[in-house]
Amino acid sequence: MTAQLAISSPTAFKARTAWMAGQGTSEPLRTAGTVVHVSEGREIFAEGEDNDLFYKVISGVVRVCKFLSDGRRQIEAFHVAGDVFGFEMGGEYLLSAEAVNDCTLVSYRRRHVEVMAQKDHAITRHLFEVAMENLAQAQNHSLLLGRRGAIEKVASFLLTWSAHSTDQRTVHLAMTRQDIADYLGLTIETVSRSLSQLERDGIIVLSSVREILLKDIEALEDLAA
Amino acid sequence: MTAQLAISSPTAFKARTAWMAGQGTSEPLRTAGTVVHVSEGREIFAEGEDNDLFYKVISGVVRVCKFLSDGRRQIEAFHVAGDVFGFEMGGEYLLSAEAVNDCTLVSYRRRHVEVMAQKDHAITRHLFEVAMENLAQAQNHSLLLGRRGAIEKVASFLLTWSAHSTDQRTVHLAMTRQDIADYLGLTIETVSRSLSQLERDGIIVLSSVREILLKDIEALEDLAA
DNA sequence: CGCTTAATTGATCAGGGTCAATCGTGGTGG
DNA sequence: CCACCACGATTGACCCTGATCAATTAAGCG
Numbered sequence: 001m002t003a004q005l006a007i008s009s010p011t012a013f014k015a016r017t018a019w020m021a022g023q024g025t026s027e028p029l030r031t032a033g034t035v036v037h038v039s040e041g042r043e044i045f046a047e048g049e050d051n052d053l054f055y056k057v058i059s060g061v062v063r064v065c066k067f068l069s070d071g072r073r074q075i076e077a078f079h080v081a082g083d084v085f086g087f088e089m090g091g092e093y094l095l096s097a098e099a100v101n102d103c104t105l106v107s108y109r110r111r112h113v114e115v116m117a118q119k120d121h122a123i124t125r126h127l128f129e130v131a132m133e134n135l136a137q138a139q140n141h142s143l144l145l146g147r148r149g150a151i152e153k154v155a156s157f158l159l160t161w162s163a164h165s166t167d168q169r170t171v172h173l174a175m176t177r178q179d180i181a182d183y184l185g186l187t188i189e190t191v192s193r194s195l196s197q198l199e200r201d202g203i204i205v206l207s208s209v210r211e212i213l214l215k216d217i218e219a220l221e222d223l224a225a
Numbered sequence: 226m227t228a229q230l231a232i233s234s235p236t237a238f239k240a241r242t243a244w245m246a247g248q249g250t251s252e253p254l255r256t257a258g259t260v261v262h263v264s265e266g267r268e269i270f271a272e273g274e275d276n277d278l279f280y281k282v283i284s285g286v287v288r289v290c291k292f293l294s295d296g297r298r299q300i301e302a303f304h305v306a307g308d309v310f311g312f313e314m315g316g317e318y319l320l321s322a323e324a325v326n327d328c329t330l331v332s333y334r335r336r337h338v339e340v341m342a343q344k345d346h347a348i349t350r351h352l353f354e355v356a357m358e359n360l361a362q363a364q365n366h367s368l369l370l371g372r373r374g375a376i377e378k379v380a381s382f383l384l385t386w387s388a389h390s391t392d393q394r395t396v397h398l399a400m401t402r403q404d405i406a407d408y409l410g411l412t413i414e415t416v417s418r419s420l421s422q423l424e425r426d427g428i429i430v431l432s433s434v435r436e437i438l439l440k441d442i443e444a445l446e447d448l449a450a
Numbered sequence: 451c452g453c454t455t456a457a458t459t460g461a462t463c464a465g466g467g468t469c470a471a472t473c474g475t476g477g478t479g480g
Numbered sequence: 481c482c483a484c485c486a487c488g489a490t491t492g493a494c495c496c497t498g499a500t501c502a503a504t505t506a507a508g509c510g
Contacts, residue, residue: 149465149466209474
């Protein structure tokens with residue numbers, strides 16, 4: 001609360017290196033957690049369950065999502081190394097979380113951390129930042145969903161996701177087309193067509209299904225503007 | 226942090242009575258603010274400005290929104306009496322806020338409150354709840370924007386907004402059709418047509434432009450499911 | 451009473467969804 | 481090692497919802 005650390009950036013994903021999560025003096029929660037492994041596709045928690053735990057990603061990618069009664073799915077966010085998710089105030093989770101691929105996570109017992117936070121102000125501040133970061137992300141996501149066309153959405157997604165790649169111009173996708181579609185509020189076919197379109201325009205190259213080369217980042221940024 | 230107060234409900238708007246905002250022992254911030262009046266259509270703050278203040282609504286309705294470079298607008302939320310908005314971590318606001326109609330607000334100096342929060346744990350917890358409530362709201366909004374058709378969106382909007390009305394079946398709209406459209410990610414025409422459609426189906430009655438009677442709440446809930 | 455702005459309604463169009471067929475790719479087992 | 485299989489991704493044809501353009505109506509307000 002006291003220090004006004006600027007949050008990293010108002011993007012949908014956050015970039016921190018996996019190896020530093022859970023260690024270092026900048027990590028207020030480092031002593032409190034339990035390491036867990038979750039394999040691809042497995043549920044971490046579901047909407048409506050008691051939320052006594054929250055998590056931080058060490059490696060892998062997690063999706064958090066909601067479902068409509070008819071099965072339609074909306075992915076709210078993808079979480080990568082360093083991100084905290086599942087931290088909520090009420091008695092039960094408001095969304096579900098699943099492993100996009102094999103993940104290593106640290107789980108924290110909420111009540112335990114709450115007690116710690118009373119003594120250690122740094123923890124409180126850290127949790128605040130987590131919450132505010134997720135909020136900023138959710139608000140950007142709304143803008144994306146409400147006011148952009150299919151190509152704009154896909155371009156925007158590629159740019160954001162490219163921030164994680166070691167090489168800025170090579171995007172490794174951890175998720176399927178269906179995941180992307182459910183994140184962008186599109187169908188799998190429209191995502192596919194948009195990618196093909198971008199390739200035809202010489203803006204990207206689909207070097208393999210899960211790997212995309214960004215040839216013209218300028219053009220992508222114009223589309224995502 | 227310690228007490229795990231359940232947040233009121235995961236709806237897009239929150240209902241509290243105007244006359245109790247800013248007083249009562251349940252109000253940790255009651256001594257710190259300054260009352261301000263903002264008239265209809267006026268900007269309260271804009272994306273990119275220094276955020277040294279945040280606000281609570283006493284009366285009236287506030288919209289918070291983002292703009293795309295081409296002028297398209299996405300309203301993230303409407304805030305009513307009791308809601309806190311403009312509370313962010315970074316150095317500048319990530320969204321803009323405007324008065325939908327004449328408003329009375331209380332403004333709080335962020336740095337001042339941050340100092341207070343160090344001494345008074347109740348303030349910290351209260352701000353946490355504010356943040357988490359806004360987060361839950363933003364996430365529900367994403368679901369609405371990404372995965373629902375026009376009629377579903379409008380039905381959902383009416384139900385949520387009806388929670389504020391004294392009479393549950395009579396909805397007074399503070400905002401224009403354009404505001405509704407920008408909140409739902411639709412055009413003004415589609416909002417209008419959806420309302421007309423609902424009236425033709427006997428589900429609502431448009432008693433005047435700003436007043437709508439909900440005749441068949443069941444049917445609305447089915448649509449919004 | 452007219453003027454201005456918001457809202458409704460209509461006609462048409464296009465972006466994206468749906469349905470269906472084909473292609474690729476990675477994994478498995480012979 | 482290779483062939484087959486299963487599932488994900490791509491592509492095509494068509495349709496439908498919601499956007500766009502345009503005209504009309506309604507509602508404040510001076």
